[in-house]
Amino acid sequence: MLLSELLKDWPCTILQGSIRRTIDGITESSKRVKKDYVFVAKKGVVSDGTTFIEEAISNGAKTLVIDRDNIDLTSIPVEVTVVLIPDSSLFISYGSAKFSDNPAEELLIIGVTGTNGKTTVSHFIGQLLKELGHKTAVIGTTGLYIDGKLTETIQNSMTTIPAEQFHPILRRCMEQQVTHIVLEASSIGLSTNRLAHCPLTVGVFLNIGMDHYAEHGGRQRYIDAKKLLIPLADQLVINEDDETCRVIGEGLSEPPIYFSRRHINGKQQPKVLLPNLGHHNEMNARAAIGALMALGYSLRAIKPHLHALRLPTGRLEKYEEAGVEVYVDYAHTPDALQAVLEALSESTKRLITVFGCGGERDREKRPQMGAVAAHYSSHVILTSDNPRTEEPSQIIVDILSGMVGFATPVEVFIDRHQAIRYAVTQAQPGEIILIAGKGHEQIQQIENQKMHFCDMEEVKKSFSYRNAKK
Numbered sequence: 340m341l342l343s344e345l346l347k348d349w350p351c352t353i354l355q356g357s358i359r360r361t362i363d364g365i366t367e368s369s370k371r372v373k374k375d376y377v378f379v380a381k382k383g384v385v386s387d388g389t390t391f392i393e394e395a396i397s398n399g400a401k402t403l404v405i406d407r408d409n410i411d412l413t414s415i416p417v418e419v420t421v422v423l424i425p426d427s428s429l430f431i432s433y434g435s436a437k438f439s440d441n442p443a444e445e446l447l448i449i450g451v452t453g454t455n456g457k458t459t460v461s462h463f464i465g466q467l468l469k470e471l472g473h474k475t476a477v478i479g480t481t482g483l484y485i486d487g488k489l490t491e492t493i494q495n496s497m498t499t500i501p502a503e504q505f506h507p508i509l510r511r512c513m514e515q516q517v518t519h520i521v522l523e524a525s526s527i528g529l530s531t532n533r534l535a536h537c538p539l540t541v542g543v544f545l546n547i548g549m550d551h552y553a554e555h556g557g558r559q560r561y562i563d564a565k566k567l568l569i570p571l572a573d574q575l576v577i578n579e580d581d582e583t584c585r586v587i588g589e590g591l592s593e594p595p596i597y598f599s600r601r602h603i604n605g606k607q608q609p610k611v612l613l614p615n616l617g618h619h620n621e622m623n624a625r626a627a628i629g630a631l632m633a634l635g636y637s638l639r640a641i642k643p644h645l646h647a648l649r650l651p652t653g654r655l656e657k658y659e660e661a662g663v664e665v666y667v668d669y670a671h672t673p674d675a676l677q678a679v680l681e682a683l684s685e686s687t688k689r690l691i692t693v694f695g696c697g698g699e700r701d702r703e704k705r706p707q708m709g710a711v712a713a714h715y716s717s718h719v720i721l722t723s724d725n726p727r728t729e730e731p732s733q734i735i736v737d738i739l740s741g742m743v744g745f746a747t748p749v750e751v752f753i754d755r756h757q758a759i760r761y762a763v764t765q766a767q768p769g770e771i772i773l774i775a776g777k778g779h780e781q782i783q784q785i786e787n788q789k790m791h792f793c794d795m796e797e798v799k800k801s802f803s804y805r806n807a808k809k
């Protein structure tokens with residue numbers, strides 16, 4: 340593609356060089372630059388892309404795109420074109436879409452947002468679309484799935500992929516005859532413009548709870564970020580039982596499709612659709628049905644396919660041995676932990692909960708999760724999630740502050756491996772263990788080190804240890 344073609348419809352000022360040059364790619368990372376690439380120097384949370392210009396040029400960049408007139412042009416070789424645009428993050432989205440020949444415009448795309456349940460609902464929608472004969476890709480935290488099969492893992496397990504990788508993935512999906520895409524729209528993904536050039540046929544609002552307030556600067560900004568989904572979507576599907584979502588729906592110019600505990604799009608639907616998976620997954624199924632109805636399917640056409648719904652990996656994933664039921668689940672917010680504990684406490688069995696909270700994430704979540712765990716569990720084992728650069732014992736102290744006043748016994752094992760092993764070796768037949776927070780994750784991050792760690796593998800290894808000890 341010619342640089343002039345890429346820039347044709349975008350406001351820009353050419354500070355140096357020619358735009359009549361061929362470009363072979365576009366990236367915001369100096370490390371990913373190859374010969375004849377466009378390097379978009381974006382100011383980020385950690386660093387400023389303009390400090391990597393020299394590296395980008397030595398890796399082959401022939402075009403630099405900047406959004407601040409703060410670089411010394413005399414330091415840039417004359418053969419390198421320098422373009423000034425208003426907003427780097429928006430441009431990286433626009434440029435990546437255009438360089439991939441705007442695949443999003445040729446696909447039917449459904450975007451799902453909310454604090455809890457995005458992955459589950461995206462997979463449910465994907466499963467229903469597949470049943471209805473559409474070749475469908477689901478893109479989100481657990482990877483890229485085409486027709487239910489894991490096809491690509493996503494770097495850093497991101498929920499919403501940065502635009503630079505996202506549009507080429509859409510193009511690859513099209514090359515595999517995919518016609519429908521279901522994607523997760525995280526608040527961070529929306530606020531950093533990762534989906535800015537991704538028109539959606541349907542947008543789904545699931546719920547608004549507590550997560551990522553610290554990154555956004557408070558609850559209202561988090562909600563505002565979620566609301567960026569609205570202008571992207573032709574039609575919206577909204578959880579009427581969630582007050583914040585309902586208020587969002589009331590403010591829309593076009594009436595959305597609502598779902599609730601009682602109805603889906605106005606049709607009374609009181610029956611349980613998914614036995615034994617908890618009220619939250621029942622609501623997730625209703626959201627998925629609402630999305631299909633927004634595409635024009637009737638409830639009657641959808642119902643025969645509901646038997647195909649399966650939870651994604653790491654969501655209430657069950658392992659049973661020696662009469663002990665173990666569930667690995669991705670609950671890492673207060674609402675999620677409550678939802679999953681409510682589901683498990685429907686049985687009268689003793690319930691042992693093993694969990695921690697991630698470092699560098701909302702501190703307010705911690706005491707709330709502690710209180711929820713103490714309320715529903717017979718026994719709580721506190722441990723580390725991904726402490727990142729925080730002191731693990733301080734995270735646990737924060738969780739414990741919410742458990743004051745509960746009689747529930749609590750034990751602490753900073754090492755997650757030891758916590759799981761202890762829970763499994765102590766459990767008696769007839770008891771349930773919930774291991775919450777990391778679900779499908781395959782790594783644990785301590786300081787800046789990422790080590791392989793998988794809760795389900797740890798569960799199985801712990802049973803081998805328990806058996807060997809007998």
Ligand SMILES: CC(=O)N[C@H]1[C@@H](OP(=O)(O)OP(=O)(O)OC[C@H]2O[C@@H](n3ccc(=O)[nH]c3=O)[C@H](O)[C@@H]2O)O[C@H](CO)[C@@H](O)[C@@H]1O[C@H](C)C(=O)N[C@@H](C)C(=O)N[C@H](CCC(=O)O)C(=O)O
Pocket residue numbers: 367368369370380381382383384385386387388389391495496497498499500501502525526527528531
């Ligand atoms: C906090 C955050 O959102 N970070 C994202 C953001 O990084 P950033 O803009 O702050 O980048 P930076 O590290 O400051 O660097 C600034 C610029 O310099 C460039 N650079 C940097 C280093 C270098 O050597 N060369 C270079 O060119 C970078 O590519 C960037 O353009 O932009 C990057 C590129 O788009 C993302 O990869 C990165 O996500 C990181 C990996 C991340 O972990 N993000 C998480 C928090 C996230 O996005 N999570 C959400 C929500 C999950 C949920 O559902 O709960 C998600 O959608 O996954």
Ligand SMILES: Nc1ncnc2c1ncn2[C@@H]1O[C@H](COP(=O)(O)OP(=O)(O)OP(=O)(O)O)[C@@H](O)[C@H]1O
Pocket residue numbers: 453454455456457458459460480498523525545546619620622623653654655668669670671674675676678679778
């Ligand atoms: N509708 C829901 N309401 C409350 N909790 C839910 C709901 N759906 C799922 N959960 C809980 O949230 C956890 C994560 O579910 P899921 O991965 O589907 O959500 P997500 O929004 O994609 O999460 P993230 O964006 O953080 O990856 C589940 O393991 C479950 O404990």
Ligand SMILES: N[C@H](CCC[C@H](N)C(=O)O)C(=O)O
Pocket residue numbers: 498671696697698700724725776777780
């Ligand atoms: N996408 C979420 C996942 C959190 C999962 C939990 N295991 C943690 O590390 O806090 C986040 O990055 O906040």
